[in-house]
Amino acid sequence: MQLIDEDKIIDISELFKIFGDSTRVKIINVLIDNELCVCEIANIINVSQSAVSHQLRILKASKLVKYKKNGNCIYYSLADEHVEKIFKLGCEHINEL
Amino acid sequence: MQLIDEDKIIDISELFKIFGDSTRVKIINVLIDNELCVCEIANIINVSQSAVSHQLRILKASKLVKYKKNGNCIYYSLADEHVEKIFKLGCEHINEL
DNA sequence: TGTTTATATGAACAGTTATTCATATAGTTA
DNA sequence: TAACTATATGAATAACTGTTCATATAAACA
Numbered sequence: 227m228q229l230i231d232e233d234k235i236i237d238i239s240e241l242f243k244i245f246g247d248s249t250r251v252k253i254i255n256v257l258i259d260n261e262l263c264v265c266e267i268a269n270i271i272n273v274s275q276s277a278v279s280h281q282l283r284i285l286k287a288s289k290l291v292k293y294k295k296n297g298n299c300i301y302y303s304l305a306d307e308h309v310e311k312i313f314k315l316g317c318e319h320i321n322e323l
Numbered sequence: 324m325q326l327i328d329e330d331k332i333i334d335i336s337e338l339f340k341i342f343g344d345s346t347r348v349k350i351i352n353v354l355i356d357n358e359l360c361v362c363e364i365a366n367i368i369n370v371s372q373s374a375v376s377h378q379l380r381i382l383k384a385s386k387l388v389k390y391k392k393n394g395n396c397i398y399y400s401l402a403d404e405h406v407e408k409i410f411k412l413g414c415e416h417i418n419e420l
Numbered sequence: 421t422g423t424t425t426a427t428a429t430g431a432a433c434a435g436t437t438a439t440t441c442a443t444a445t446a447g448t449t450a
Numbered sequence: 451t452a453a454c455t456a457t458a459t460g461a462a463t464a465a466c467t468g469t470t471c472a473t474a475t476a477a478a479c480a
Contacts, residue, residue, distance in 0.1 A: 246340030
């Protein structure tokens, strides 16, 4: 039996906790193949600017999104392919239920 | 932009929410390639029988584990390969950070 | 039948979390 | 400079979650 150590288990659960909120999953969904600013995200997923910003901070802190400034706006995108991969695996699981 | 509909987003986040607790992740971890009863799980991961039972109920309800009765004991195992796949993808992501 | 063992469960509590609202910051443009 | 726009953030609140403790259930067996 290959037991993963406590610290790593906690990291893993923290990672999935990030994916465990529908607002964050919506944000991740719209950022697949897209680079969008905060207010675009807020409009598309129909969530308040403040709520989106709060959630982006969490996504940023866990390095699931990256961002770049351009003039007045801050454009967010997914940090790497892993994020999309995890999202899609979740989709698959749901679709097979 | 391929927007997944609200209901599915909620299902996906609910799925990941299950993986977002360290006790449940520990349970999933020990059930990879193993079929164990409640008290074995509790002993191995060092969590109270009650806490394990409560979490198994949640895992059962979301069809991530299955179980079978044998005499006095109830043996739990992972419901399908998807569960292990999601767990392992989480591991990978963590290991690459 | 009475005792032991394995599991489940309800209530209570403490801790966490997501949203809203108000406001701050900072860049842009008139 | 003043006004506007985009974003961030702190406080407050309401809702949710996981554990513990006590107890229930039910099977096994002496």
